[in-house]
Amino acid sequence: MTGATLVRLWVGQVHNDSSIIPLAILCKHNLEISSEAIYVYSLRCNLGVRTVLLLEPSIQNIPMEVDGWIDVKLTSDKICILKSNGLVLHKLLHMNVKT
Numbered sequence: 001m002t003g004a005t006l007v008r009l010w011v012g013q014v015h016n017d018s019s020i021i022p023l024a025i026l027c028k029h030n031l032e033i034s035s036e037a038i039y040v041y042s043l044r045c046n047l048g049v050r051t052v053l054l055l056e057p058s059i060q061n062i063p064m065e066v067d068g069w070i071d072v073k074l075t076s077d078k079i080c081i082l083k084s085n086g087l088v089l090h091k092l093l094h095m096n097v098k099t
Helices: none
Strands: 004-011 020-029 035-047 050-062 073-074 078-083 085-092
Touching: 004 073, 020 073, 035 078
Parallel strands: none
Antiparallel strands: 004 020, 020 035, 035 050, 073 078, 078 085
């Protein structure tokens, strides 16, 4: 995400079976033609004797079209993007990683 500006951060619901919290970050790329994309990350948390948080590398990115977005919601396994021309659903890929 070099040359990108963080625009917004969304935090989803924890997936209880794996202790994964989905994060979505909207970034604006400052190239000759401005573009935006949502990058999806997994925040793994372990609440044992010591609390351990591990941010896993982005495994999914969703380019945003010119019409952009109105709102974004995260659940434990989906990202819902409300756009001016309708609703777009994406399954989150982080659920396939080992726990």
